[in-house]
């Protein structure tokens with residue numbers, strides 16, 4: 018009974034230590050039923066018997082000795098946790114001799130107790146504190162003689178809990194300290210202001226400083242984090258941070274080391290210490306290898322600094338860690354290397370075999386698979402609907418190798434010389450001088466930020482030049498001429514040239530689609546979130562990219578061009594063929610003439626930034642990268658939706674993280690992507706018109722593939738058989754829905770989602786009503802139900 022209570026007490030005491038460091042495992046000899054007690058009583062007598070009995074009842078081991086020699090022998094052999102020496106009356110001197118001898122052996126975990134008479138505390142000199150006399154002689158405390166076994170038992174338990182256990186804990190802490198001091202990873206412990214309190218042995222070797230020089234130095238003088246802002250944010254929140262550190266050696270060389278920083282709260286809630294652990298095992302091996310000939314490191318990655326590992330002598334985890342460490346110490350590091358390293362560490366630390374297996378599997382996938390290339394699960398119902406599987410397959414898979422080497426007639430090489438011709442055609446010149454649009458167009462453009470903006474009416478009113486009118490209006494609203502330091506006329510010319518280079522013959526990829534994407538982009542940028550996130554040049558680049566993103570689209574997919582051996586496919590090596598062409602042609606045309614070049618007054622650096630952004634956004638419209646862009650955006654910018662707010666660990670997005678340039682890029686890519694395929698989220702009549710146009714374009718491609726005996730990219734998109742409603746249901750299910758939900762959660766334009774859901778239900782209804790072909794859809798458009806004004 019007593020023993021089990023002591024045990025609970027024992028456990029509680031040990032749990033007072035750092036919450037994530039369990040040191041119980043090191044103190045196996047501390048279990049209370051194994052406590053060893055040395056009794057040094059020169060003459061066997063009653064007091065020794067009482068103590069012996071008390072120990073026996075506690076289940077403790079007792080060794081009795083009579084003199085110093087015996088005491089030393091036994092103590093050295095057994096390392097007793099408690100030593101009790103008879104220091105009464107005439108034995109006082111001998112007792113002190115034993116105590117001194119034992120102290121000389123320096124067994125730190127032991128408690129030495131002097132048994133004294135009651136009078137010891139009462140009759141001594143008033144000015145002297147008796148206990149001090151005992152302590153001065155090397156005892157830890159005095160215990161008054163006692164003939165009651167119960168009282169002695171209670172005293173012994175008190176002594177064990179309050180004195181023996183803390184000493185054992187201290188001994189454990191020392192052993193851990195030694196382990197850290199000697200381990201091969203460099204370790205620094207700092208206070209909350211990052212002043213070094215502890216640096217282990219390896220630090221000297223790697224950094225070239227003496228330990229005394231490191232102590233109390235501010236760590237930031239030596240160690241610079243690549244991603245300091247993120248690191249600080251994480252640490253402030255009490256979270257562990259993983260990242261690369263640039264460690265400056267005393268000799269001024271810098272070594273990049275993968276590291277983790279663990280905040281530690283010794284008391285309270287705020288971190289009192291930071292533990293820096295640098296993955297230097299592998300570096301250290303280099304140091305050891307090279308130290309025979311030279312005292313400093315070879316440059317990282319140089320072949321003679323690499324030493325092969327003794328594979329036979331290490332476990333597979335260790336091998337993996339080593340090879341990851343090797344990768345880490347190369348001068349360049351891909352984020353995937355960091356991820357694999359973190360997972361490897363997690364796997365090494367994981368206890369459950371299931372978790373280990375799952376992490377192992379994850380690492381395999383990360384190492385071997387095209388990470389963002391989606392695959393359709395065999396069981397998925399996408400295979401049940403051939404129209405959907407055709408469409409989604411064609412949209413998201415990269416072009417296959419060309420099976421046909423015939424050339425197509427698509428040729429845009431003469432376009433640059435067209436610019437002059439276009440600019441000098443009379444009607445355009447006249448229009449350049451009179452930027453005011455006809456009244457009805459102006460009235461329409463007043464609502465250019467509405468999600469219900471009627472782009473088809475603008476197409477009609479503008480004589481199929483919606484991009485010019487909408488572009489001038491929106492770009493002026495966004496002060497594009499002022500921001501680019503160009504005159505309005507250059508912008509007019511630019512929009513004219515861009516619009517003329519869209520193919521009017523395409524039913525879908527013409528300048529009305531470009532204008533539609535431009536309108537959606539401008540609407541998105543009116544949102545509060547994007548107003549904060551995007552700077553003026555971002556906005557300009559986005560408008561330029563949206564207007565030009567499909568320029569000179571041939572009305573056929575990249576896959577078609579590859580299959581046909583088209584010269585664009587040859588030029589761009591079958592990679593991002595159309596998007597590369599749109600971006601390249603945009604700049605070719607822009608730079609071809611001073612009167613068109615809206616960038617001509619930008620300084621070189623600003624031009625570079627705008628050019629990068631325009632290209633990046635145009636390339637982001639490539640659908641084969643759809644899941645990659647979406648996944649990256651969701652991972653970084655995901656905002657809590659209503660359902661996820663109840664989840665305890667879902668964090669609202671951190672705006673300082675969003676403002677990192679790489680994350681702003683993710684947002685800009687998502688913005689143009691959503692604008693590009695926003696047609697299923699527009700009011701029903703617009704949505705149907707867009708669907709009709711894209712279906713017609715797909716059908717024309719199939720017609721031509723068949724005619725030219727090319728591989729048919731989407732066999733289901735045959736005008737005689739294709740179910741248009743089914744294609745839209747699949748398109749919304751697999752491409753649009755998740756993306757628009759995520760985008761709406763980010764910028765809050767709920768009408769997009771409302772229309773998307775309504776349209777989805779309508780396509781289902783049309784499908785059930787047997788509406789299928791293009792003619793069916795055209796009849797539907799003429800029907801009374803769609804001639805009614807659409808409610809919003």
Ligand code: AMP
Nearest residue numbers: 567638640693694696697707708711748
């Ligand atoms: P872009 O060529 O830049 O316009 O990229 C958008 C892709 O999505 C194109 O391949 C279009 O064919 C496709 N797309 C857009 N809207 C639809 C739609 N309603 N149904 C099927 N595919 C669509």
Ligand code: ZN
Nearest residue numbers: 530566567693
């Ligand atoms: Zn497009």
